[in-house]
Amino acid sequence: MIEVENLTRYYGSRRAINNLSFQIEKGEVVGFLGPNGAGKSTTMNIISCILPASSGSAKINGFDTFEQSLKIRKIIGYLPETPPLYPDMTVAKYLGFAAGVRGVAANKISAAVEKVIEKCSLKDVGHRIIGRLSKGYQQRVGLAQAMVHDPEILILDEPTIGLDPIQIIEIRKLIQELAAEHTIILSSHILPEITQICKRVIIINEGEIAAVDSLDGLTASLRKSERLSLTVREPKKDIIGKLNDMDQVLSVASEEDNQFLIECELRSNLQDDIAKLALENHWGIVELKPLAMTLEDIFLKLTLEEKEPVT
């Protein structure tokens, strides 16, 4: 559905993105992840036909975003990082205007506006002036304008930025509902958001793709070692030593008095052996579990340590 090939964009002499290539299938929910200034917004602007690329191409349904942009603009809904709201309009009038410019036929505008007001739970504020709404409502109006013409693709640039936790949860829920019917591209530098909403992540750093993978795939491929957490009832002094004596254990750290973090080689399946050891020495095993790598770890690893790109 969306094919991006060798996309590069310069602002003057500064290169914002370099040689980005990725594909997005119909119905996918994809997250763009990267620190501020990594090139997420630039990429989204190019896909939404707002900016031309310096080189390379982005195609949606086979149409080029620069050459045949009018065809694409009909099927995308774009929410920029600052929602494009006219503060002096009422919510309903604004959405009517958005529907008009986004190509909804004049006789279907009021139905489209009503539907989107319903979907984004804006009923209570329909006749209020946008400039007086809270940030959370404004963000929802922004989301509403992006989907008022029922687009196939929703492009959302940092949809939850600047909201309080409750509002974030609401917006997130809304996006999850939308995911059933739309292809969604979403950018964020907030990691838990991506883990909750997206099936696939594209990590961008300094204008280049650091990784494209599903969440599970990313975690798996990035792990050089496995980690186990062991909690015991009766911590004894020799626990660390005895664990370290095991063949495949790389290191042992004690987190609290009775909790230990064991790093061991990949696919070593040490659970049985550690359990046996615990039984033999009467440590009183409470919990023994493998730790998955969080997206945070992956992100830092990819962007800070300059590891080799994983695809």
Added chain:
Amino acid sequence: MKNSWIIAKRDLGSFFSSPIFYVVTTVFLILYSFIFINILNFFAMQSMQSGQFQQMGMGLNLNEMVIEPSFQNMAVILLLIIPIITMRSFAEEKKSKTFRLLLSSPVHLKEIVFGKFLACMIVVTLMVLLSSYSIGFLFFIGEPDIGPILTGYLGILLMAGCYVSVGVFASSLTENQIVAAVITFGFSLFMWVIGWGAQTAGTTTGEVLQYLSIIEHLDRFLKGMIETSDIAYYLSFIIFGLFLCHRALDSNRWR
């Protein structure tokens, strides 16, 4: 065209819901009315005096002595007022980042430009129409010739179109409304006074400068003449301004 109208309608809505339109229109009407009353008084005085001397009354007529100077003064006031009306067009959209909504919509850039122009033109036309009470009043006290009045309004609106075209273009260059207004005012005034150079310049250069002057073409409209060259001048001025605006917005995307 349909899209231009949608955009123009939104702009009009925001004109009428903000104080700018009302303040600008009020100031325009007060200034114009004051000048009009003075012109009318002067005419009345002249008429009184000419009543005493038969021959002096020959050249006195409402069209030449009241309507023409009124239109000329209106042209000056419009020069001052139109930059305020056009300065928001693109500058505000760019500053508040709402322009991206238009850019990501299935609308041609030229439709956006024309929509903005149309909205400002409608506001200016409305202001000019409101001021026409003065001319209407003349029909109660005398018998002015309707022909030059109609061509006068046509000329005024075409000239105002040039100011608006410059204004919309200036607004597309910057995010700052003040800067847009100053550029519009400066450039419009320059196109006004450019004809003054004609007196000292050589014959050919002089003629070119004269032709380029915005006000030069208005005179014939006010006298009741519609000349193709005047209409061509105003229309090409307007279209060129809008074309530059289109180019400026388009090149903005590449930078």
